[in-house]
Amino acid sequence: MFKYLNKDLPASLVVFFVALPLCLGIALASGAPLFSGLIAGIVGGVVVGAISGSQLGVSGPAAGLAVIVLGAIATLGSFENFLVAVVIGGVFQIILGVLKAGVIGYYFPSSVIKGMLAGIGIIIFLKQLPFALGVDADALTQEVASTDLLAVMGNFASYITPGAILVTVVSLAILLLWEKILVKKSKLFTIIPGPLVAVAVGIFYQVTFSAHGALAIPASSLVQVPVPDSISGFLGQFTLPNFAVITNPQVWVVGITIAIVASLETLLCVEATDKLDPEKRVTPTNRELFAQGAGNIISGLIGGLPITQVIVRSSANMQSGGKTKMSAILHGLFILLSIITIPVLLNLIPLAVLAAILLIVGYKLAKPSLFKQMYSLGKGQFLPFLITVLGIVFTDLLTGIGLGLAVGVVIILLNSYRNSHFxxxxxxxxxxxxxxxxxxxxxxxxxxxxxxxxxxxxxxxxxxxxxxxxxxxxxxxxxxxxxxxxxxxxxxxxxxxxxxxxxxxxxxxxxxxxxxxxxxx
CATH class of the missing domain: 3.30.750.24 (STAS domain)
Structure with missing residues (x-):
């Protein structure tokens, strides 16, 4: 695990900077305490990373579960009640692993998996545009709801933060310069990751221009990590599950739902990550289900969100040169250390920097050449791919995958009608x-x-x-x-x-x- 530390350490820093705002954002979207997202990120990195057989996969709270979590917390009455369902979901995932249910992931066609990657890439790209422009998306949404849309769009420039745009442009320039030119010039630039330099420049900008009106970046456009004032304050952020509701049938329904959805997302991400792996290593899927189950049990017991393997972090890990699962473990430790030691410094990072990192990740997942390649392979590959992409972008992850799989099955049945296969x-x-x-x-x-x-x-x-x-x-x-x-x-x-x-x-x-x-x- 320590053989490629010179590559895993820089990659883990990149994944850390990508994962940190995602953990907070997913917790916010789930209607859960922000700290619960950080707990899930730590457990997903350290616990799941240590048990898993995946070398490049990175686990943590998943955006695909946010809607389920939001509804479940409301249905069960409290976050403490919901945590019981997370623990139950983890137990069921371990059972699925023991029963060798990991083979399910093999029955999803490559076109659907690539469509999932492209669809997620498009969503990532679009979701980061407001942060890249320094737009307060919530305020803009409220303004649109209460004002004529045309009037708001005509005055859209007033919602943009010039400082955020400047940071985005500079960050993109640093990232592209680092990847396309500097890493080829000297080994030094392979040791120091470009995203880390971009983050450092972003913090320097915030410290330097925070008092300059036109160029200042508002607090709403910065990373917001909870800052405890003492050890007891830090420990007080952990939430224990209320096992008094374990006899409630709704808790079990939510738990089983989490197990099924989280397992499916994980298995699809495992296969997608294996395809991105330059060394073409194969992840043991049954072991992965066991690792995810263990992670969800621990996460639920200490107040964290449900965990899955996440393609955004996994692809960022791969693209940053990660070689082994030590990268995932280190990223979890970095999250833990950062929220203990430097939460104030983390809160100086402009979201525009993180948006720039994710814009490049999103583009690489959904680059135009992929669409051209899939089209050249014929309708049997292109139609399921395209339907999956459109389904994910305009509905949600699971619906898009289901639609793409359905189209793929129909095409196979049509081919089977003409020529049997075995x-x-x-x-x-x-x-x-x-x-x-x-x-x-x-x-x-x-x-x-x-x-x-x-x-x-x-x-x-x-x-x-x-x-x-x-x-x-x-x-x-x-x-x-x-x-x-x-x-x-x-x-x-x-x-x-x-x-x-x-x-x-x-x-x-x-x-x-x-x-x-x-x-x-």
């Missing part, structure tokens, strides 16, 4: 290290769990004869699995002989070009 794996001789796998006429994303499992279980120094002579249609999800396996095969010294109607190829490097005529449209 996976056939030939029997292999014991102890000789030689394996044979034959694909059917049509292989779809429904088969990727079985194929991935079989390839993952191949021992070191073995020989695989991979026969695709009968295969006429191959889903792009399978191509991705094969490309990822070719990387792992080199590490495990597995020899591959690919047999097709084109001939025999030894140890193919890339399957995408080779199967271009077989990819399902």
């Amino acid at each position: 996976l056939h794996k030939e029997g292999y001789e014991v102890n000789d290290g030689k394996y044979k796998m034959t694909l059917a006429e049509e292989v779809t994303f429904l088969n990727k769990g079985a194929i991935s499992r079989e390839l993952h279980n191949l021992p070191n120094n073995s020989f695989l004869e991979f026969n695709v002579t009968k295969t006429k249609a191959l889903d792009y999800d399978i191509i991705e699995i094969l490309d990822e396996f070719s990387i792992r095969a080199k590490e495990k010294n597995i020899t591959i002989k690919l047999i097709s109607e084109k001939g025999i190829i030894e140890n193919p490097v890339s399957y995408s070009a080779f199967f271009s005529n077989k990819i399902s449209a």
Whole structure:
């Protein structure tokens, strides 16, 4: 875990600066105490990070659960009652892990997962624009509700904070300069993360120009961390669950709902994070459910929000050069140390700096080239992808995923009507290290769990004869699995002989070009 500390430490700082305002914002959106979001961030980093098998995944309070939490607190009568449901949800997640329910994540097509990433990226980008412009979104919403919309829009410039715009522009310049130029010039710039420099510049700006009217940034546009006045004041921010309501059926309904929704979000984020991982490592999903369950139990016991693996933090971790789960653990420790030692300093950070960091994260998740790539793969990939994106942007995360999955299933059923599909794996001789796998006429994303499992279980120094002579249609999800396996095969010294109607190829490097005529449209 300490082997790549030179990369994990800078990445953990980036994730810390991204996670801190998200923890507070999600708590605010959930109608819960702000400190509960920080607790969830700490537990998600330290506890879940330590138990999880995910190397790049970062857990914490999730925006996708905010609406559920808000309604549950109102239904159950108090936050203390709600915490009991969080503990129950954690117990159910551990049960799901023991029952090996983590395989559910394999049955979501790649197009839906990429649509989820793109949809979240668009939402992140749009949600950060008010902070980047220094607009008080709540005040603007109230003004629109009480005044003519056209009049408000005509006077929109009066709602913008010039200082925040200046900080956003400078922060974006620093981040882009760091990533595109400076990191290629010297190793020093890989040790010191660009986002940390942007935050330092933002604090310097706030200290320097806080008294300059036109350039000053108001308190509402700064990070707002609770500042305890004593140790007892700090400990007093922790809330204990009211287990007197454990016999209330509504508490159990909320707990099971949290378990199901949090587990689904986590499994989808796990697969999405694994796809972003340059080393193509595979996260053990059952262990992940166990880790999330343990985290939710502890979070609920000390007054924290429900926890899931979060793609925003995970992608920020990956993009910042994180290599192992030490990055997630350190980010949780940084949250804990910061709220104990430097809450006043943290409250000097302009939200515009954090908005700039998230604008780049959002753009990378939903960059135009991704839409172009998905379109080029054909309607079988593009339609579920696009429907997922639109569903997430205009409804919510789970609805968007459900719509994309439904479209994907319909397309598969239509393809199945024309050509049946199944996976056939030939029997292999014991102890000789030689394996044979034959694909059917049509292989779809429904088969990727079985194929991935079989390839993952191949021992070191073995020989695989991979026969695709009968295969006429191959889903792009399978191509991705094969490309990822070719990387792992080199590490495990597995020899591959690919047999097709084109001939025999030894140890193919890339399957995408080779199967271009077989990819399902």
